[in-house]
Amino acid sequence: MKQALCIASLSGLAMAAGCANTQPNTFTFTADLPRDFAYQAAVYYVPAPSETCTVETRYNKAPVFNREWRKAYKPDSEIVIRRTRMGCPLVISRIELEINSAYGEDWSDISQDSANVVIRDELEAQYKGTFSEAGESTFYGQCQWLFRTSGKPRILRKILDCKKTNPQGELGRGRPFSAYTLDQLPGKTVRMKIKLAREERPYMGDTWVKVPNGWKRCMGDNFEDPYAFCFGNYKDFSGFQMPDGRKCTIYPGCTE
Structure with missing residues (x-):
């Protein structure tokens, strides 16, 4: 329809072709x-x-x-x-x-x-x-x-x-x-x-431990440790807080 109107408004085949080719x-x-x-x-x-x-x-x-x-x-x-x-x-x-x-x-x-x-x-x-x-x-x-x-x-x-x-x-x-x-x-x-991706993963290595139903957070030196690397200790874990305020021990299920 636009092309027809364009052609109708012009005189001469050359001008019509130019109009039709406008991008x-x-x-x-x-x-x-x-x-x-x-x-x-x-x-x-x-x-x-x-x-x-x-x-x-x-x-x-x-x-x-x-x-x-x-x-x-x-x-x-x-x-x-x-x-x-x-x-x-x-x-x-x-x-x-x-x-x-x-x-x-x-x-x-x-x-x-x-x-x-x-x-x-x-x-x-x-x-x-x-x-x-x-x-x-x-x-x-x-x-x-x-x-x-x-x-x-x-x-x-x-x-x-x-x-x-x-x-x-x-x-x-x-x-x-x-x-x-x-x-x-x-x-x-x-x-x-x-x-x-179907699965999430820890942002940093050696900070979480994979368990059958999720991930557990390594304790590190203590709860005040800002990095809390596992360093081979895969028995002592820390709780954490979800963004909605829930207190959890495992991610993503929150409770074991």
């Missing part, structure tokens, strides 16, 4: 995430190729998508490819992503890790993402919860650790990542697909 100036970024996860996306721009103008950093960043992710979250973000700031033509350069989740109700009971999308004028084929016939490109990752205790009450804290994977779920090195060229993006969809 959109946006693409969609979206994500398939585990339950109760959300992403934030900060989009950065640089002067367009061949441009000699410059723009201060504070002017080359778009508003952050899903800044208030705990209050309102939208998985689809429409991202502008080319824009002008302070009279300088800019093109998208990268999307810095935060993968966020909450493990408790308090404002501080959250953790995040990063992911990135890079856009360049040109890329070597080995680094360049590909799109399906439907116009969608997907990159993959896996996040895992790591747990530790903090402070004299030994309150349980959780840290999110995310790694890139291939489509089969095999872990790679580094954070979830993809790259594209500018000419690939108009009208397309870039999708980040993240899975959650």
Whole structure:
């Protein structure tokens, strides 16, 4: 319908062809995430190729998508490819992503890790993402919860650790990542697909002991020991406090 209206408003075949070939100036970024996860996306721009103008950093960043992710979250973000700031033509350069989740109700009971999308004028084929016939490109990752205790009450804290994977779920090195060229993006969809590891593990080695129904926290020198490494003592264990205030002796079940 849009093409028909465009052609009708122009005279001459050449002008009609030019109208039909006009590309959109946006693409969609979206994500398939585990339950109760959300992403934030900060989009950065640089002067367009061949441009000699410059723009201060504070002017080359778009508003952050899903800044208030705990209050309102939208998985689809429409991202502008080319824009002008302070009279300088800019093109998208990268999307810095935060993968966020909450493990408790308090404002501080959250953790995040990063992911990135890079856009360049040109890329070597080995680094360049590909799109399906439907116009969608997907990159993959896996996040895992790591747990530790903090402070004299030994309150349980959780840290999110995310790694890139291939489509089969095999872990790679580094954070979830993809790259594209500018000419690939108009009208397309870039999708980040993240899975959650089935098991959690301790943040630091030799601090918890695996038992049949969970993990027990080593005592260390005493309850005041901030590190509390096991150092071969796998008989003396410490209680700890869950984020919701429960007193526990084993994680994740709390009571044995």
